[in-house]
Amino acid sequence: MLRLAVGTVQKVLEKQIGMQMLEVRTESVAGYKLERVLSFLQEDYKSGDLLLINTTAVRLELGTGGYHFVVGKVSQPEETDVLPNEWGHVMKMRYSPWQLAVDSVEEQASPYHHLFVQEDLSLEGTPVLIGELHSLLPVAVLALRKKNPDARIVYVMPDGASLPIALSEHVHQLKAIGGLDATVTSGHAWGGDRESLTIHSGLLAARHVECADIIICMLGPGVAGTGTSYGFSGIQLAEVIHAVSNLGGTPFFIPRISFGDPRARHYGVSHHTISILNRFALCPALVTIPIFGDKRDDVLSRQMKTIEVAGKHIFIKGKVPDLSELAALEKGYGLSFSTMGRNWQEDPAPFQTAWVAADFVGNSLGYIVQTVNDALHSPALSSTLEGLGLYLTRNEAQP
DSSP: OOOEEEEEEEEEEEEETTEEEEEEEEEETTEEEEEEEEEOSSOOOOTTOEEEEEOHHHHTTOSTTOSEEEEEESOOSSOOOSSOOSSOOEEESTTSTTOEEEOBTTSTTSTTHHHHTOTTOOOTTOEEEEESOGGGHHHHHHHHHHHOTTOOEEEEEOSSSOSBGGGOHHHHHHHHTTSOSEEEEOTTOBOSSEEOSSHHHHHHHHHHTSOOSEEEEEOOSOOOBOSSSSSBGGGHHHHHHHHHHHTTOEEEEOOOEESSOSSGGGSEEOHHHHHIIIIIOOSOOEEEEEEOSSTHHHHHHHHHHHHHHHTOSEEEEEEOOOHHHHHHHHHHHSSOOEETTEETTTOOHHHHHHHHHHHHHHHHHHHHHHHGGGGTTSOOOHHHHHHHHHHHHHHHHOO
């Protein structure tokens, strides 16, 4: 299905970097509607402008995708560049009617091209916090920023969910309050401070172009699932683990954990997490497991046994923060914390899990700096991750 309609601009409701929200009137045999429409184009709109809009997501009653999107103005007097760039000719959303050229960091005309011709370019041990749910991004960033106020934190968004990064309210807010220092969009995702053709060069750009001390790699908003172990957006995170490991970074993985989701497959540890770690991730990662201090720990322990038996990953357990910590973070953030339609009061476990992972990452920086110099360009070995896991676990146990 691809549904298109023509609508008339009534007014601009909101305008921010990379995105505008418009009120648009659409007509049908049932009458007219005033609807919210998003535009990622750099052009001005005025009352009366006729727009061609994509209405598919709303007609399917999708959640995160529940907006119409501007394709373009119906009557454009001359050819117009509505997304100008500087040097780039790398296309994203290639061969679709919406393909656009971006300034990719790797390409020959880029001022950073010289970095990417180095065959031994490495992440130099940089910790990369990997997670499936975009809704956990603010808690992870704010917890990291609280523990490491001077660290440079860069968000890398792959293309497994939303393609335009401007769709993310969290990215806008985190940049506005100084939580995130920069963003990189990889694959067909676009609109970051830096653009990259692959997740590998996106991670390297975060480290060597944006000088990241900590990298966060989470999918954008709007993940998809099918109730199977093969068809869900988060499966892309296995590739992210591989890239981080082979580029000499330190992969930390946030498991998807919930005790408020009514679906059995997502209760406790989600089947998404189990599939990624048990079957599809071929390189080791540090997997952070929250300790709740109640019967939920028994549920997690039973679920994680199938992964632990394989002996592929290193598990580090840490106590979850008090709920007052989440309340304080949310108050200072300015937007609410919610995931899958539930706020943190209804289902605190996902946010507590993200906090624990971020806390471990923050605690790892000194250790990584001391140990990585011996193997700057080597893949992340199990023995190296085991040493870091032991260090973090001992540190966690100390009063």
